[in-house]
Amino acid sequence: MRRKLTRITAAAQAGAIALISQTCLADYQTTMQSPANELAGKVISIHELMLYICGAIFVAVFGVMFYSIFKHRKSVGHQAANFHENATVEVIWTVIPFFILILMALPATKVVLAQKDTRSEDLTIKVTGYQWKWGYDYLQDGVQFYANLATPRDQIDDYQGASASKGEHYLLEVDNNLVVPVGKKIRLLLTANDVIHSWWVPAFAVKQDAIPGLIRDTWFKVDQPGIYRGQCAELCGKDHGFMPIVVEAKTQADYDKWLDEKKKEILAKQDDPNKVWKLDEMVARGEKVYAANCVACHQANGMGVPGSFPAIAGSKIATGPTDGHIGIVLSGKGAMPTWKHLSDTEIAAVITYQRNAFGNNKGDIVQPTDIKAARQKGA
Template structure:
């Protein structure tokens, strides 16, 4: 049996070990100070109001405790007898009013700055989808191509299913990160193509909802190059936790070089609309896309989760009229969980996934869908 002294010593040592630097970091409860002026102003405002609240609490409860101790019945204290006091009414109304005014002045200054998205150097539209983000860099001049791409979770299914060790940035890594320049004002135009989402990077402080049919504004000037991560902060469906945000802030010269490359890629993608795919290439790319974007709903092997997510194996939906299959993938099915993927993938990717679905899971139709077939449906629906 351990003596009481040894027992208390063991408990004390254990507590200190748990409150080590690593454990303390894991228990961090406050917001980060961030890497932008707005995030620092928000943090400072938060801490100022927090300490004012602490001071008010100390004063109020201190007076209450003092009154209880020094005016108790056992000391012979007798309560005053009065019906009302105009002086007391004025005092306890005026003091809170002055406190609220003192809080409102710095809060108004920070909020005014946070909502001022004017005079931006770069405009990026952020559209939320179940469950990925679309980033569209709005052209700054008439001769620029619009740079647009989707950002999807890059964490492997093996990590998610615990069949392999989880990486350092588990569920916080994407295939195509948002890239922005440092020391430039970047305005974000936020909307959604389906349900409520919320684009949020803690180090940038400001969080706005992505609302279908509505555009919210936010802005940021990142001062330090680096990688900043966040997540969708609105419960948007069963894969809500698989919708991370990754932002790469580059020095202006490095960003300009990256943007020039994206312009060239945008031109090259337009030329892909006339590409001719082989069956092997379409099946390989289609399987990759299915595993990354379709397997959550339609499951491995195309088993689905009826009735919400129908099976694709041996299904008329996958093996019937090819034009109907293309239209379903491009335009979705209103009133169901089947989203429209016409904006989410390019023509080559759409042709590949349709070819894969019609020839995998025992669906041996032999059909090879080409980008031109997909474009015919897209253009016909415009």
């Protein structure tokens, strides 16, 4: 008996140690993120008000209930009263909840109306959700870019824990931050290219669905410079968990400097649509496009996910006529979305890469002019 008790105790201790070690892997937070603006602070205050009211109701109701059960139990001689109506009680349990609801509804209504008031904005940014990245278009400044997950893929696919330790912002880092000036009202126009997404940054108290074919709007303001992180909050497919949002707030002077540099960067990256590329150049460019846009489904080795996403290696599309390959990339098929938002050069590059990688070795090269012609034909 003693040995059995010892084994049980040892197992319990081992379980406790394992549980503690797991909880030490992350910093747990028992409340909301620190608000980045006044409106977010009001949302948190309302949340706490609701929590206190509901907690008080819970304690009062269950307190009276358990007191009544204990005090008037049959074993001490109490006899249950026999009655059917009591006008006073009915009025009380109707009037009190009514005033409680009014108390809760008034501040909540004010905050909701403030959240929906997108007038008098200082900056408007169009946000487009894609599987699985975000696109940002600064409508007043002509700046447009995409924000892809920056966490290395080998860390994500490291199920055995063989790679280096994960970074501080694992799965919450992107290659292009959304940059905004502090103290300005930022209006977002949200839509989606394929399925429903949801743009959510807790510190801003902003969560707005992005729906294909519709434009939804919301707004936020940031009071202090810094970096604020969020995620897609609508289940949108295989890599839903790999769509982080990173907003970087800068002072007006730093923002203006960033905007000028971004415009120069975009201008420098623009490709000549009439350039004739060499095969090795196009393959090298296509490998980068594939890693940023295709690897999630078709995998780094081109073998895809059996039963869900087809392989590129040896596929009839990647080894067949180029027109069919171009058509699939431009128009999509089944679970594969359209990739029309990529430039002609990017599409030509990734198709060329797919036709010359993973053992396909077709020797084909697709030029940007081929993609331009296919777009015009499709239109």
